[in-house]
Amino acid sequence: MTTSKNFLPVTAEEISALGWDRPDIILVSGDTYLDSPYNGTAIIGRLLQDEGYRVAIIAQPDMNTADIARLGEPKLFWGVSAGCVDSMVANYTASKKKRRTDDFTPGGENDRRPDRALLAYTNLIRRHFKNTKPIVLGGIEASLRRVTHYDFWSDGLRKPILFDAKADYLVYGMGEKTILELAEALKNGSDTTGIRGLCYYAKEIPAGYAELPSHEECTEDKDVFTKMFHTFYQNNDPITAKGLAQRVDTRYLIQNPPSQTPSRIEMNRYYELPYTYRVHPFYAAQGPVRALDTIRNSVTTHRGCYGECSFCAIAVHQGITIAERTEASVLKEVQRFIDAEGFNGIINDVGGPTANMFGMECRKKKDHGRCANKRCLYPQKCPQMPSDHRKLNSLLNSIRKTEGIKRVFVASGIRYDIIMDDKAFGGQYLDNMVNFHVSGQMKIAPEHMKDNILGLMGKPSADVLKKFVEDFYKRNKVRQQFLTYYLIAAHPGCTVQDMEDLKKFTSKELKINPEQVQIFTPTPSTYSSLMYYTEKNPFTGESIFVEKDPNRRKIQKDIIAPPEEKKPVKTVPYPFAKKKKGSNRPKG
Secondary structure: OOOOOHHOOOOHHHHOOOOOOOOOEEEEEEEOOEEOOHHHHHHHHHHHHHOOOOOOEEOOOOOOHHHHHHOOOOOOOEEEEOOOOOOHEEEEOOOOOOOOOOOOOOOOOOOOOOHHHHHHHHHHHHHHHOOOOOEEEEEEHHHHHHOEEEEEEEEEEEEEOHHHHHHHHEEOOOOHHHHHHHHHHHHOOOOOOOOOOEEEEOOOOOOEEEOOHHHHHHOOOHHHHHHHHHHHOOOOOOOOOOEEEEEEEEEEEEOOOOOOOOOHHHHHHHHHHOOOOOOOHHHHOOOOHHHHHHOOOOOOOEOOOOOOOOOOOOOOOOOOOOOOOOHHHHHHHHHHHHOOOOOOOOEEEEEOOOHHOOOOHHHHHHHHHHOOOOOOOHHHOOOOOOOOOHHHHHHHHHOOOOOOOOOOOOOOOHHHHHHHHHHHHHHHHHHHHHHOEEEEEEEEEEEEOHHHHHHHHHHOHHHHHHHHHHHHHHHHOOOOOOOEEEEHHHHHOHHHHHHHHHHHHHHHHHOOOOOOOOEEEOOOOOOOOOHHHHEEOOOOEEOOOOOHHHHHHHHHHHHHHHOOOOOOOOOOOOOOOOOOOOOOOOOO
16 A cells, blocks of 8 residues: 655655654645656656655645745755646646646646746745745746747746746756756755756856857847747757857856766666655545546656657757667566556556657767757658667567556557658557557647648658558558547648648548647747747748737637537548547548
């Protein structure tokens, strides 16, 4: 039975039972305390604990009481995260309407995560603890807002969040190596300014650092902001990146070069820490946490994605170099699930940001860093990047054959263009997916089909999609699995006519009425958000159409996925498909 003793402490009673006078480090999170490697706060907390630090967590502190003070003040520092999602994305839809539900909150009601959570939590700490220990920002909200950035919800540029929050340090990226070095430096009272993956204030620019256009210059000229973003984006590779400096008012934001990509041994360590894979009892008593259903008995095999889709922030947060675990480490985690009480024999997901990038990486990039002004997969896959699914096939086969396992699913998205490029083993991988690892529907994300929109998105052409769809259905005529397509409406450059053309394509070529359509949301530090703000193609300087009217953005979505009261467009069936109302399955 899992008890609170198996978790990091969250109450004063637990602190006392451990014999502590107070914690060394208190982690504050916008998510509930879900003790899983899918939760960044849990990873950081467990890793610091493994290094011998006394770590406690305050999840979703009450903003109207002294809840933040329930554990006292830490000896070393506060670590503050908005959670697994930027708080504004978590709280608002693409139409800027308040979300009613929150999968990371007990009970599911979206009433515990404040807007701009990093600012709110930092102010809350300082309200109750004057001249307190250093406050360290981390997580995706900190990472993506670390320099001047476009903010969709205020429709303008905001300062680097370290300045807005008035915190002391910011850890960007995944953060494990950085936080260990920072904790050691703060414990010993030593210099912190050379730690990779760290941002801080300074009055002068360190030698050898590249100066970005100032925040004021960015707000005055959109072309200057574009120039700033290019430099910022190109300096995210740990091998090639320079340190950066950006003037904000009278001081500089200093961004040290990124932390080195974790080795397999390091990745194994991060994911083999003693997680309970449960919600702490203190928070579990407050209601069910839906996120647990999504990640229960799921395994992360790797981090990073070299797809570099324009609307995706993974390149800036996790990086474009794959950091992967060994097969033995993954199997060790699977065995932990098997040994756990109540395991049903089903692994819900084996994957990462892109499931089928495990075991594939460019040797040149790993040794010498990213290529300047070149992407791995767009407009075509670089010949230096291998497409080889052998290692992934081996891993999935090993998990499937493990005693105690009934089914192994892959719920993470895949890149179908990589499958089609792998002439030797891509077919075997697709056969494995169809026969063993897909539960009814397989997720892919073409996002659009018009070449001009796909070009802005950095996605492969519709011709590749059509070839994959044909190959997929040829391989599963017996099992009758189906494809689920994720599409985006109102992306910069996209017009109503483009969506009408997409509708015709999905009906004629894909033979479906799509349901998984989302309105584009500009999130900080992506090229698509840059396009939305500047209304220009950042790579050519050409003006592009950008739909900013909320009603017309919704109209674009409704063209593909009409509201339920409207009669869906009739489509042509695949020969073997059965009709099922309101489905992504081919119609008949």
